[in-house]
Amino acid sequence: MTLSPKIEARHQRLQAIIYIRQSTPRQVQSNQESTRRQYALAERARQMGWPASQIRVIDEDLGLSGTSSRQRTGFQKLVAAIGLGEVGIILVTEVSRLSRCNSDWHRVIELCGVFRTLIADEDGVYDARDANDLLLLGVKGTLFAAELHILRGRMRGNLLNKARRGELALRLPVGFRRRPDGVVVQDPDDAVRLAIATVFERFAVLRNARAVQRHFLENRLALPRCAQSGPTAGSITWVRPTYQMIQQVLTNPAYAGVFVYGRRRCEPVPGNPPTTVNRRVALAEWDIVVPDVYPAYLSYDAYLANRRALQGNLYNFARKGSGAPREGVALLAGLIVCGRCGRRMAVSYGSAYHSYHCRRAQADYGEPQCQSCPVGALDALVTTAFLDAVAPAGLEATLAALETLEHEREAIDRHWHLRLERARYEVALAQRQYDAVDPDNRLVARELERRWNAALSALETLDSEYALMRRTSLLPLDAAERDEVRRIAADLPGLWRAETTTAVDRKRLLRLAIAAVTVTADRTARRVDAVILWTGGATSTHTAALPPVGLHATTDAAVIARIRELSRDRPDHAVAKTLNTAGLCTQTGKEWTYERVQSMRKRHRIATGCPIRTGSSDPRADGRISAKTAAHRLGVSPPLVHLWTQHGIIPCDQRCSRSKLWVRLTDADIARLDGSADVSGLPTITDVVEATGLEREAVWARVRNGDYIAFRTSRGRGQWEWRLEERPAADEAVPPCPVAGNRKGGEQYG
Secondary structure (H helix, E strand, O other), rough: OOOOOOOOOHHHEEEEEEEEEEHHHHHHHOOOHHHHHHOOOHHHHOOOOOOHEEEEEEEEOOOOOOOOOOOOOOHHHHHHHHOOOOOEEEEEOOOHHHOOHHHHHOOOOOOOHHHOOOEOOOOOOEEEEOHHHHHHHHHHHHHHHHHHHHHHHHHHHHHHHHOOOOOOOOOOOOOEEEOOOOOOOOOHHHHHHHHHHHHHHHHHHHHHHHHHHHHHHOOOOOOEOOOOOOOOOEEEEEEEOOHHHHHHHHHHHHOOEEEEEOOEEEEEEEOOOOEEEEEEEOHHHHEEEEOOOOOOOOOHHHHHHHHHHHHOHHHHOOOOOOOOOOOOOOOOOOOOOOOOOEEOOHHHHHOOEEEEEOOOHHHHOOOOOOEOOOOOHHHHHHHHHHHHHHHHHHHHHHHHHHHHHHHHHHHHHHHHHHHHHHHHHHHHHHHHHHHOOOOOOOHHHHHHHHHHHHHHHHHHHHHHHHHHHHHHHHOOHHHHHHHHHHHHHHHHHHHHHHOOOOHHHHHHHHHHHHEEEEEEEEEEEEEEEEEEEEEOOOOOEEEEEOOOOOHHOOHHHHHHHHHOOOOOOOHHHHHHHHHHHHOOOOOOOOOOOHHHHHHHHOOOOOOOOOOOOOOOOOOOOOOOOOHHHHHHHHHOOOOHHHHHOOOOOOOOOOOOOOOOOOOOHHHHHHHHHOOOOOOOOOEEEHHHHHHHHOHHHHHHHHHHHOOOOEEOOOOOOOOEEEEEEOOOOOOOOOOOOOOOOOOOOOOOOO
């Protein structure tokens, strides 16, 4: 072989690099002759005089395009070796193997000229320092880049032409299959079709993708997922539905039978080096839309309506829709519009006083708040108008409710039947595979037996879950339940006010009939004017009076009357306890306390019959007297009376541990505490301990609980002892002092 005069001895002392590249993995698999030709360049390098130890093959870029060097690690290693002065010659079948990008190609030429590296292809050897070779290499690089552009344009044109006819074979979503002749059909699996249809049916009712997901999760339903590549391509797996899966089904136009090309667009992202990213484009910007290509699960109009509903649910993000119904108590959230500036009004939940407000100009331009109005008054106005408008539809609502309930139950039951059928098929398939294997081939038989057992276990689990669902959620409505549904549906106001009807349910009902509510509040005249735009296009005007200023913090008259009634014979802390037990709260939603009851009495000039701070020896309205007065009547010291109340011997009332103590002291109490009562036959504390087997403190605990009545009797020589009488079951237990602490004690409590 005649060597090129451009090859010098210094070149042969450096490396000879064989760079191998093919553009796509398919070319690597199909065009193997091109791969062999490129690997054969190593033999050519040996013929040129390079020893085998100096020949290096770089084939890391097989299957990668030459349009960019970002992913080609082999090309990056080649450029690095040239820059280090380690390369004497680069051998390729044609220089387009190195790069089809002009910037990368000219960078390689420049480096080869600086480090005196030769480039060789099947046409000859090039020296980048030579002007003619440099010109030829530049022209070749330009031609190869232009050729790539021409090829891309030609392929792109053919692809678009095929897409305009709807014949381009795009990846199909789950629920569709492509036959060998290229025709697309719905998936033959009944379970797959039913799952996809259920997504659209539930969204038509709920109008919320999250609500559809909750329906699937609550009823333990699964969604199919189709493997698109790999050894399991085309197989169906069933998984718990995620929100993204529901969203993809609802937004994919293929389910409406429409072929769309251009739903995503490749956009450049600045950087070093710059990158590209695929972004979704708006529906109006889709490049190619061909209807009636696929067998549809729903009509195209229904698909567009679903897209509009999803867009409307993006209130918090795009501020373009009314937003999905949420849990807040304000029923008009997303529907209410300011009658002054035309902007959508928001809801304030910052305190117990909820309001609709228009603050967009304030937030954007620092202007004063446009207007606001209370939630309660406006919601009551719109609710009354809504119930009056839909009252004639009561019978239709009854029939629709029954039909919807039965259809939903049947659909869920159908899902479970198909799941069970699929599980039984898996068991039968595993059994057939196990029966077909040679019993002596235990290596295979063990695995097939394990699969059979796993299928049986899955079927058993599914059977038990289905039985549970049948006992709870899937029972058909009996005659009594149907009558109840008819009664409830006919009584729409009662259904609206029912405790089981959530705020989300009320908002969904409102949005079926109301498109928007335009509000103008007049704070001076204390009224609000509302114009309701109904879904049919009709409008109606309504007016409601605004509550007086400060009404939200004004206690109801019924609560004041109740406090006035209770204060006649109860102290303030007992009044607070009674109000809380009855479920009554302050106007701001807080519990009643001693201080709040006292403040309310002073504000409304309500006298109490049971003051807890008084120096008078007169009894309170409930008959209780102070501990000091009780001690004087009993002839004992006040601390001893405090001790007796702590052990439940005397009924007492005390707001807190250091407040004044009030006791109830009747003639019978005086008789059993001063020793004048007849205690013959009554056991002592010691006798009760021996008879019951309880500890002494446990016996006194039963005294505090009111199980025993304690009698104080003299043992002579100034000593006293306690005797106990078991309280009859019909007697009311004596409540112990609610706050004062209890101390350990024995018989010597007096």
